[in-house]
Amino acid sequence: MSVSMEPATRAAPADFDALRRQDPELADVLSAELERQSLGLQLIAAENFTSPAVLAALGSPLANKYAEGYPGARHHGGCEVVDVAERLAIERAKALFGAEHANVQPHSGSSAVLAAYAALLRPGDTVLAMGLPHGGHLTHGSPANFSGRWFTFIGYGVDAETGLIDYEQLRALARTHRPKALVCGSISYPRHIDYAAFRELADEIGAYLIADAAHPIGLVAGGAAPSPVPYADVVCATTHKVLRGPRGGLLLCRAGLAERIDRAVFPFTQGGAQMHTIAAKAVAFGEAATPAYTTYAHQVVANARVLADGLAAEGLTITTGGTDTHMIVADPAALASDARSARGLLGGAGLVVDVCALPHGDARGLRLGTAAVTTQGMREAEMARIAVLVSAALRADGDQGDGVRKMRDEVRALARRFPPYPPLYSAS
The missing domain is CATH 3.40.640.10 (Type I PLP-dependent aspartate aminotransferase-like (Major domain))
Incomplete structure (x- = not known):
């Protein structure tokens, strides 16, 4: 059983034809945001992808x-x-x-x-x-x-x-x-x-x-x-x-x-x-309330544990030594000058994360979550690869050349394999 919704049911989240006719400028904004969500990896612990049914109710x-x-x-x-x-x-x-x-x-x-x-x-x-x-x-x-x-x-x-x-x-x-x-x-x-x-x-x-x-x-x-x-x-x-x-x-x-x-x-x-x-x-x-969601929730946790282990293996310090939930908090000090710089490096590679406080001091860390990527259908193998991509992006500080572009291309390729929604429309 797939942990995410089947592609056939994850149809286009909305029909933007009327919006494009009425307000093409704003339609382009929505198109750009959909592209951003679809071509990067959304690792913010507080975010997810709703179903088209949820979006339909919101636009009702x-x-x-x-x-x-x-x-x-x-x-x-x-x-x-x-x-x-x-x-x-x-x-x-x-x-x-x-x-x-x-x-x-x-x-x-x-x-x-x-x-x-x-x-x-x-x-x-x-x-x-x-x-x-x-x-x-x-x-x-x-x-x-x-x-x-x-x-x-x-x-x-x-x-x-x-x-x-x-x-x-x-x-x-x-x-x-x-x-x-x-x-x-x-x-x-x-x-x-x-x-x-x-x-x-x-x-x-x-x-x-x-x-x-x-x-x-x-x-x-x-x-x-x-x-x-x-x-x-x-x-x-x-x-x-x-x-x-x-x-x-x-x-x-x-x-x-x-x-x-x-x-x-x-x-x-x-x-x-x-x-x-x-x-x-x-x-x-x-x-x-469905069995498919129960499977999804447990996969979210399994993915988080693999991602935490992978990040630790790459040199990041994981608070509490791991996770029981969808969330990982990591100290990137061994690989980056500070958490905000690390967030910027990761964002440049298409890996979207949060910054949060670390206890016992003024240091800040990275907060990552697996809810959204699990909704897309990613599992343990993808989490292990994401950990490597995170490490590579942090180690690329100061390298704005082919290395960063290659990393960004790999992130996009992974995201395209697991689209949150099919393409809605082009920006043209």
């Missing part, structure tokens, strides 16, 4: 409908049809994750976290979350973010030697500061989180447990990662990473918190629901 007439409120209780008339779409998304999300309640309206992962805090906390409350240098998100207490301005955040971290969460430090901080909420989740932690340990600690100190599962939620859907749902009071997630849905957020919670969560989303933090996006979420949840 549901985009025209104003639908403040919830199914059966809208502030606008004419919502009978969009109510069906939202109920489908809610029921599919609940079934997929075994949740008692789901809110599918958050516009983003940050919007979901904001709503979770609004439902459970008050300004000034103390929150214990992963420190930003150790992999915490902006919503985990950054002074530039609402979270750092409205709440008092205490940061826990990872062990200096292993790179794994220091659960002893976590317990000590929780018992000292007695936070109102514990937040577990990270943008750059490649290992599974011990949700049971967090739940035990939250119960001990009388705190809420909020799981920010934006990255692993797609693996949870495919049975390739442990679920936070049985342990957390609220789970915040996104739908556009491994889950392979539209850009947006998701909240899962216990039935007893349903009304507080819903009110925190609307009317407290958001206005009208984006019904085209909610319909696209429903499509993605339906796709994630």
Whole structure:
């Protein structure tokens, strides 16, 4: 069974003929972006390729409908049809994750976290979350973010030697500061989180447990990662990473918190629901409930492990010594002057990656993910080759001649073997 969707079903994601006739300048922009996605290797851990069905829902007439409120209780008339779409998304999300309640309206992962805090906390409350240098998100207490301005955040971290969460430090901080909420989740932690340990600690100190599962939620859907749902009071997630849905957020919670969560989303933090996006979420949840998606999710992890091993063999230092998920964090110091320079070198070769903080110091590393290339159908052999290409690109610093062009050509050749979508149209 193929780990990606069959080529016949991955038809052209949209018909741009009308756009080209109306606005050829913007049509050229879309054409150029499709070419960029198709001729490079998208190794950003937070990105993926949606199905044509998801894109069809995003471009549907549901985009025209104003639908403040919830199914059966809208502030606008004419919502009978969009109510069906939202109920489908809610029921599919609940079934997929075994949740008692789901809110599918958050516009983003940050919007979901904001709503979770609004439902459970008050300004000034103390929150214990992963420190930003150790992999915490902006919503985990950054002074530039609402979270750092409205709440008092205490940061826990990872062990200096292993790179794994220091659960002893976590317990000590929780018992000292007695936070109102514990937040577990990270943008750059490649290992599974011990949700049971967090739940035990939250119960001990009388705190809420909020799981920010934006990255692993797609693996949870495919049975390739442990679920936070049985342990957390609220789970915040996104739908556009491994889950392979539209850009947006998701909240899962216990039935007893349903009304507080819903009110925190609307009317407290958001206005009208984006019904085209909610319909696209429903499509993605339906796709994630299939055996093919389960196979895909496990292949994502298998590919990440091979890529991590390959990068280590090429001389990069892999944080935590490997990965349990779709994500790899690598220190390129042995091959490049710094991570931002490394990202530029890789981008020049068509290898698109992120930069993230490394714990215990000011250094930064590279964050790579295998969700998108796995959707394209790549497997272990391609991951091993990508590791070599990454190394070669980093070693080519200062070489802008035939070596770099040859590398870029090989990346394009690999991408062409596994196109995310068939060609839509030419730029002419």
